[in-house]
Amino acid sequence: MTAPPQQREEPPRQVAHDPGADHPFPDDAALIESSWQEPEAFAGLYDRHAVPIHRYVSRRLGDGMADDIVGDTFLAAFRRRRGYDLRYPDARPWLYGIAANLIGKHRRSEVRMLRALARTGADPAIEGHADRIDSRVSAAAVQGDLAVAVSGLAARDRDVLLLVAWADLSYEQTATALGIPLGTVRSRLHRARAKIREALGDRNPAS
Amino acid sequence: MNELDLVRTLRADIPDPAPARMAAGRGRLLAATAEPSLPARRARRVRSLAIPVGLVTAAAAAVAVVLSGGTPLSAHPGSSGGSRPSAHSGTSPRLSLSAQVLTVAADKVASWPATRPTDDQWVYVKFFQTQTGVATQSTERWIRFDGSETASLQDGQPVVHHATTGAYNTPLDAYNALAALPSSPAAIRATAGRAVGTTPQDWLNWARGNPAADSAPKDRGQAEFDYLAEMLWVAYAGAPAEAESDVYRAMAGIGGVTVDTHLADAVGRPAIGVSANDGASWLLLDPQTYQVIGLRVKPTMFMKSTTSGPQPPSGAISMAWVKVALVNQPGDR
Numbered sequence: 095m096t097a098p099p100q101q102r103e104e105p106p107r108q109v110a111h112d113p114g115a116d117h118p119f120p121d122d123a124a125l126i127e128s129s130w131q132e133p134e135a136f137a138g139l140y141d142r143h144a145v146p147i148h149r150y151v152s153r154r155l156g157d158g159m160a161d162d163i164v165g166d167t168f169l170a171a172f173r174r175r176r177g178y179d180l181r182y183p184d185a186r187p188w189l190y191g192i193a194a195n196l197i198g199k200h201r202r203s204e205v206r207m208l209r210a211l212a213r214t215g216a217d218p219a220i221e222g223h224a225d226r227i228d229s230r231v232s233a234a235a236v237q238g239d240l241a242v243a244v245s246g247l248a249a250r251d252r253d254v255l256l257l258v259a260w261a262d263l264s265y266e267q268t269a270t271a272l273g274i275p276l277g278t279v280r281s282r283l284h285r286a287r288a289k290i291r292e293a294l295g296d297r298n299p300a301s
Numbered sequence: 302m303n304e305l306d307l308v309r310t311l312r313a314d315i316p317d318p319a320p321a322r323m324a325a326g327r328g329r330l331l332a333a334t335a336e337p338s339l340p341a342r343r344a345r346r347v348r349s350l351a352i353p354v355g356l357v358t359a360a361a362a363a364v365a366v367v368l369s370g371g372t373p374l375s376a377h378p379g380s381s382g383g384s385r386p387s388a389h390s391g392t393s394p395r396l397s398l399s400a401q402v403l404t405v406a407a408d409k410v411a412s413w414p415a416t417r418p419t420d421d422q423w424v425y426v427k428f429f430q431t432q433t434g435v436a437t438q439s440t441e442r443w444i445r446f447d448g449s450e451t452a453s454l455q456d457g458q459p460v461v462h463h464a465t466t467g468a469y470n471t472p473l474d475a476y477n478a479l480a481a482l483p484s485s486p487a488a489i490r491a492t493a494g495r496a497v498g499t500t501p502q503d504w505l506n507w508a509r510g511n512p513a514a515d516s517a518p519k520d521r522g523q524a525e526f527d528y529l530a531e532m533l534w535v536a537y538a539g540a541p542a543e544a545e546s547d548v549y550r551a552m553a554g555i556g557g558v559t560v561d562t563h564l565a566d567a568v569g570r571p572a573i574g575v576s577a578n579d580g581a582s583w584l585l586l587d588p589q590t591y592q593v594i595g596l597r598v599k600p601t602m603f604m605k606s607t608t609s610g611p612q613p614p615s616g617a618i619s620m621a622w623v624k625v626a627l628v629n630q631p632g633d634r
Contacts (some may be wrong), residue, residue: 128408133334134486134553135404140327145317153312160318165326169333219312240311259308287304294307 122185126178136172143189144168150190150261154197155204156219163200167193182270190261191271194253201249208245212238243293247286254279255286335487335554399560402573403553406591411546413590417476417539418627420447424472424538425634427623431567433616439623443631446538447473452631459631472538479536479544489551490525497524519578522555526577530584533593537625549591552577562588566595567621585621595621 119125122139129136144164151160170192171185178188197204211217215238244252250272257268265283269276418424423443430438443452443459448471452459482489497507497518504524518524529548533540552558557577564574566585572595574583585595597619626634 128404129334132404132407132550134331134400134550136334137327137331138401138404140323140330141401144323144326148318148323149315152315152318157315161322161326165329168326168330172330172333217312219315237307237311240307244308244311255305255308259305290304290308 121183123178123180123183126175126185127180129172129175133172136168136175139171139185139189140168143186146261147189147193150256151193151197153219153260154256155200156207159200159203163193163196166196170196184267186261187263187267187270190257190263190267191273194257194271198249198253204252205245208241212242212245217241239294240290243290246293247289251282251286251289254282258283331554399558399575400553402560402562403549403558403575406573406586407546407549407553409591410549411542413542417541418446418472420445420473421449422446423452423628423630423633425624425626425628426537427625427634429567429621429623430618432618435616441634443628444472444538446476447471461631472536475532475536476539476541479532479548480541482532482544482547484543484547486547486551486554489529489547490554493525493528493551494521497521497528520557522557523577526552526555526558527582530575530593530596533584534596537593537622564597566597567619568623570594570621593622595619 119128119135119138122142125135125138125142129139147167148160148164151163155163167189171189174192178185182188207218211219244255247255253272254268257263257271258265263271265276265279269279272279423445425441425443427441428439441454445451450461450463452461454460482492497504499521504518504521507524508518508527518527529552533545533548536545552575555577557579559576559579561574561576561580561583564572564583564585566572571588572585573588573591574580574585574597576583580599582596582598584593585597586592587594597617599617624634628634
């Protein structure tokens with residue numbers, strides 16, 4: 095390519111590829127900031143995080159509710175995008191925090207599904223995926239006692255436990271997501287683990 | 302295994318959702334982003350001419366039909382080949398890669414500081430065109446930004462021609478057309494939509510570059526895309542950076558737009574292709590600057606001769622702006 099008379103320094107090449115791979119925005123904060131002027135750019139955040147959040151919601155409330163809750167999560171995030179603290183490059187705590195609020199409105203459904211799993215051995219949360227999960231494998235994997243234990247936790251303890259265990263958030267990220275101090279995360283997680291340990295007792299495979 | 306690990310095994314078999322389910326949610330989000338709550342319009346900046354591209358002004362007249370498939374210009378064998386399939390993953394929603402590419406393009410273009418060429422500024426353009434089975438065409442010309450004068454080489458020396466009144470699509474016209482666009486993607490598409498019409502016959506009439514045209518954009522989105530692509534193509538000599546950026550954002554919202562990040566232009570330079578008709582035509586962008594550097598089309602319209610003469614060739618056409626530069630006088634490059 096012939097150099098033009100007016101040469102300017104070229105930044106490194108940027109080419110957009112699959113959303114799951116190299117990304118033109120270095121982090122979520124840059125993407126969100128871009129969406130302040132160009133709203134459509136916010137869809138990139140959906141491309142990055144909607145799948146794991148959908149799976150998290152499915153695990154908590156079942157497949158039937160996940161589409162709407164994930165959609166509502168990102169719509170809420172979009173409406174709040176101008177308030178996003180750009181010091182946080184990873185938007186997952188923010189997104190999971192919004193999702194947790196929405197999940198919290200279906201607390202009774204979550205508990206009911208966990209108890210159904212414990213009672214019948216059939217997990218309502220995976221009924222929508224029956225064609226993709228070997229039912230024999232899932233039946234063997236069902237841990238009724240564990241489900242009962244989790245269902246018996248206080249909602250706020252369950253939120254902390256599952257954000258750490260299922261969303262793979264760190265303690266700090268969980269604190270950010272739920273808007274609580276780090277020490278509160280630690281204490282709630284400690285309490286949750288103790289109650290599970292107590293509920294499983296001699297049935298704990300780890301013991 | 303501790304309690305956390307035990308909890309991790311609970312419902313661990315739940316799989317990722319299918320792409321089709323995610324596309325629906327994405328569509329809801331995009332619809333929300335398109336709702337009118339736009340930031341204050343930024344003052345338009347001007348892009349300076351830093352990209353090495355070029356095109357003969359006369360070829361711009363053929364762009365409207367060529368982009369939708371039209372009478373091919375004579376050229377030399379130098380096949381540009383068929384376009385490759387889109388490079389995006391088959392498991393990704395179809396719009397996601399194209400929307401990202403066009404968003405990157407919009408950001409990139411908007412970031413360039415620029416100065417507007419003066420009306421009497423000379424612009425050097427070098428144009429290259431290939432078509433399967435036809436001789437390659439390479440031309441170079443000079444044109445004032447306002448189109449009042451042009452120059453071409455004769456016996457190796459530039460000869461200046463004074464343009465007749467009503468010169469078609471001067472660089473200044475192209476610049477002003479972009480500058481006159483609204484800033485929101487939805488409003489830009491509405492502007493394009495009013496220009497191309499609402500019926501298939503309207504789209505055919507708009508795309509028709511000669512009386513024998515027999516093909517047209519298949520839907521309004523394709524027509525809007527072609528309209529906007531043409532605006533970018535003919536603004537080779539200079540365009541308001543923000544307007545160009547806004548056009549890319551408008552394109553990102555057109556359904557069915559695809560990208561191929563592994564194309565090449567008529568002179569073999571790497572290019573990102575953007576298409577609204579499944580690769581029948583591609584708007585080619587420089588992978589670094591995201592400026593328009595070329596077009597690749599598969600003609601679907603060709604002249605129906607009423608005589609017994611031979612039909613024009615119908616092989617794929619590739620055009621490239623090899624170089625565009627602001628110069629002091631004809632003859633400079």
